[in-house]
Amino acid sequence: MVTQHGIKLAVYLVSSFYGDHNSKVCECLIRRGTLTLAQIIRFTELSRENVRHCLLALIHQNCVQAFSIQQEGAFGEAPKIVTHYMALFDNIIHHMRFPKFIVIVKEELGEECEKVFEALLQHGRLSFSQIVDRHKQTVSKEENFNVDNIQESFTKLVNGRFVERCPAPEPFLAPPSEEETPAKKRGAKSSKVREVSETIEQRALAAAAPMESIRFLVETHNWSDVSDKNNAEKLTAVTIGKKRKQDFLDTDGGLLDKDEKKEVLWRVNFExxxxxxxxxxxxxxxxxxxxxxxxxxxxxxxxxxxxxxxxxxxxxxxxxxxxxxxxxxxxxxxxxxxxxxxxxxxxxxxxxxxxxxxxxxxxxxDLKSIIELAQNEEVESIVLKRYGREAYRMFRFLSKSGRLHETDKIADTTFVEKKDAIKILYKLWKDDYLQMEKITVNGARQTQFLLWKVNRQSLWEHVLDEMYHAALNLRLRIADELEQEKEILQMPKDKVTQVEELRKRYERLKKVRIIYESSLMNLDDALMLFHDF
Amino acid sequence: MSRSISTSALKRKRPESNSLNDSLVDADRAVFNVIKSKEDMGIWTRDIKWETSLPENVVNKSLKSLLNKKLIKEVVNIKNKGRKHYMAAEFEPSKEVTGGAWYVEGNLDKELINVLKGLCLKIINSQKVVTVDGVYDFLKKHKVTTFDCTKQQIAEILNSMVLDNEIIEVKSTGLGEYHSFPIGTICYRIASGAGLGKGLKIGAMASIPCGMCPRISQCTPDGIISPSTCMYYKKWLDIEF
Incomplete structure (x- = not known):
């Protein structure tokens, strides 16, 4: 369930972390669904080179997954294998939660592991030797640099399932079964095709995921050759697509070195x-x-x-x-x-x-029911704040009973004046919090009854969208505040502390930022409550 | 006419109304009979006109004279407060007309409701876990109220308190504090959040301006309503400091 404001938030996040080109590619993928390289170039109107770079970066940051499928060739041509790219919406949103993830690791495994973990978050995917290299650079000369320590921290992270092996870069999906092909061939836009393509994306993810048995397996160095062979064997099906990919990796001069192909890549296990x-x-x-x-x-x-x-x-x-x-x-x-x-x-x-x-x-x-209660609480508190006490009572009544009720019945049960009741119900309905049905009874005189109901599914989606919207707003506000106070932030610190007025502004900014950011983190908890849990 | 037959049957049983009826003019009598035939439901002026097939001014005149003679009274119908309803003086308005025990002259008796809620809350506070019967017996035994409360009313009050999240409805487990209630009985107890003076828990969304914003659907980054120019945020930050 990806809502409009969810997309906006995701695009904003990508643009603030990785720049505008990346966000453009990302938006194109989220809005239009899975696409091929050529399609992305056409829709985004970026140069081929740019799109390649963006895709590479996004794959590296786990925001995009590639997969290849066999497509029927044109008349007389052999079927060809085409690489498709899909955006991973959830993973993009997870970028907002990195501070939370770091806290969890720090609390459970200590600071040594936190450093290794942060490197992985920052770079998306790293091999063990890259982690070591990176660590070497950051460690000052006085501190002892010890590979064993890093190895230990890393193993702890993997054993705690915080870190996992990266999925296959480009799994090959076998051609769709025969009933599906005709629809595919025509390239029709019917809903059936969309259903099929959805399963294709799920299939791609499933095919890319490392096997459960090796997902959290750290090998000692002696074994790595063997495992490479295994990997190679496993991926034989991918060769064509992979070759292409490697070609372009090589031409790019290597975000990934050639040596790395032999090494296992690791990433953070968001799950x-x-x-x-x-x-x-x-x-x-x-x-x-x-x-x-x-x-x-x-x-x-x-x-x-x-x-x-x-x-x-x-x-x-x-x-x-x-x-x-x-x-x-x-x-x-x-x-x-x-x-x-x-x-x-x-x-x-x-x-x-x-x-x-x-x-x-x-x-x-039963965890599901606990989550449901928590979701109810969240929505009810929005109703209370936005529409008042009486609306809260009426909403709770409808939400608890889960079926249609007539206006008078609602007013009677919740002790609300009938005149007010209809007004409140109407307001809730207008804002999509309630569902209304009209029933006309043809008796001696024609009477119309209004029936009301809480439709959980559509309401939850609506609330989630509003939350994405609010999260985006909070982020925009933070960016605004920082923009406004740019000059103070760029000034040297001792100068700011000397001048009273500047110091006050600085303090204010600090407080505002804390308020916004803590609200955003809380809001993010609510987002997960409705989207991930 | 069938109606006149039924009224003549009434006449025979009640000689005093008989004499009253005799003193009325024909139009008045017709109007009165229609009103009376509706018993405790009352009748709307336009329906009287329709049923008696008399012109409006005649009906109004009759109503006035009947009101003066105190044979009929005006009642408020909860479903249509704007419409004038009449009822014969000897009847008490039915539940459908008044809206039930919680209504006084067509308005919701909020004071009574609040007093009862307060009482129930006190009882639950002192007894920890209660049932509807328990509250009812307590009120009866201690003669707390000057009026009679039915069990039904108590149940309605408790139910609305549950909806307010002041108390929660639980099924007795027969263990611990529920030991005096058979397993499965519906009990009420204080909601832990509200009981500790914390009030209702405010969710993450509801505690930021966007959560309360009635215009969120019209808010866009570059629109007239936009997060960067939002007044609610400005006010919010002013309060927070």
């Missing part, structure tokens, strides 16, 4: 961070809604089951036995005094059913 942030959000919600003890129990269970989660938005956790939960709980801060009875009480509050016979007690927590 793991989103998973952790999701868990954090669940725990925070439970703590504020229920109590701290429930939060402790939930975090213990998540700790135990995290590694078995296969996708980010998994519905509920794997089942864990009560004893395992207990062992984990008492390790937690504040969990030492808890006994089995209290843990059970928490589990019930978290929505678990107690078995009647306590043999092999196992529990699983």
């Amino acid at each position: 793991e961070f989103i998973r952790r942030l999701r868990h954090k959000a669940c725990i925070a919600n439970v703590m504020s809604r229920l109590n701290n003890e429930c939060g402790i129990v939930l975090s213990a269970i998540l700790e135990l089951t995290r590694s078995s989660e296969t996708k980010v938005n998994t519905g509920s956790t794997a089942s864990v036995s009560i004893n395992a939960v207990y062992d984990e709980v008492i390790k937690k801060q504040g969990g030492l005094g808890m006994n089995l009875e209290r843990i059970r009480a928490c589990l019930v509050e978290l929505g678990c059913e107690m078995p009647t016979i306590r043999i092999d007690e196992e529990y699983s927590i």
Whole structure:
């Protein structure tokens, strides 16, 4: 689900991080979907050279994925293999969250790992030797430079699943099955084709992803040759596309050196961070809604089951036995005094059913419902702020019941004057927060009833779009403030501190920036709540 | 006419209204009979005109004289406050007309609602977990209110408090603080956020100007409404300092 303002935000992010050309290519890809190089050149009206550079940079920053498919040739020509490029919207938005990711790594693995991790964030994709090289440059002479330390940090990052092997640069997708080909050949714009092409993108991602068994596998140096051969074998299908790519890498004079082809490239595993942030959000919600003890129990269970989660938005956790939960709980801060009875009480509050016979007690927590509650809270608080208390009550009534209700019924249940009720409902409807249906009854006299309902799916999309919009606005405001105070920022620091007026302006800027940036980070939490979790 | 037959049947049962009816002129009587036949539902002036097939001025005159004789009264119909409704004096307006127990003269009795909400909140605060029956019995036993509250009313009040997020509805688990309630009974307790004086949790979106902005749909970077010229942001920053 990519909304209009989501696209705007993504494009703005790319342009502020990587410049206007990149953002142009990116916008073209997000808005028009998967394209070939020639198409991108045509739509963006940039030079071939520029587009190539942009694509290379974007691939390197994990914003774009290439894949090749076989296309039917024109009359009499052999089918040819064409490389397509697709924008990875989520990964672009993740760029906004890098500070959060860094904090997680710092908290869990310490500063040494943080440095290695930052390098990966900054450069997108690096091989281990590149990480070492980069580290050499940044380390001052006094400090001891030790490759083993870096190796250790790096291994920790991979073991913690914070870093993963890069996906294949250009997986080859086998030609679509026979029923699909006619539609494809005609190049028609029917919706069916779009469905097919969507699956193509998903297929491309799936094909590009490294196998789960090697995804987090760090090899010692002796093995690298062997693995290279394996890789090469695995990628034989790609040769044609790859060759082309390598050609142009060579002609570019190498963002990537030739040697590097032998080395495994690594990148940050965004999925793991989103998973952790999701868990954090669940725990925070439970703590504020229920109590701290429930939060402790939930975090213990998540700790135990995290590694078995296969996708980010998994519905509920794997089942864990009560004893395992207990062992984990008492390790937690504040969990030492808890006994089995209290843990059970928490589990019930978290929505678990107690078995009647306590043999092999196992529990699983429904994370989806926690996320849903958190989403409700967010939307309801917007309604409260924007439309007032009575609207809040009416909205909650409709949202809870989840079906159509007549105006009078709503007014009666929520104790709102009927005259006001219809006004509020109308306002909510006008802003797309409610859905309305008119029903006309032909009795003795014709009467019209208005029925109202909260349509979660469309409303969630609407709210998400508004949030993207707000996030973009916040970023624009930050940029504006920095632009306005440019002269102070460019002045030498001691000069600013000397003049009272300048110092005040500087202080103000600092405060404003903190407010904006912390609001943006909070808003980003809400964005993830609706988009990723 | 069937209506006159039914009214004559009424006449026989109530001799005093009989004599009253006799003293009325024909038009008045016709109007009165129509109004009376509607019992506690009342009737709209235009419907009277339609049913009696009398001209408007005659109906109005009759209504005036009937009002003077205190045979009928004007009532407010909750569904159409602007329309004049009449009802025979001996009837009390029905629920459909008044809007139920929460309405006084066609207006929502907000004071009563707020008083009851306050009472319920106090009871829940002191007892931690309550049921509708519990609150009802408490109010009855301690004679807190000067009027009679039905269980239905208490349930409605509690429900609206749930919607306000002041209290939450839970199903008894039979454990801990729920031990006195059978498993599965619907109970009410204070919402943890509101109970601690924190008030309602304000979401991330709602705490920035864009979240409250009624014009967000018209806001664009280069438009008349744009983030760089936004007044809400300016005000927001002024408050934040």
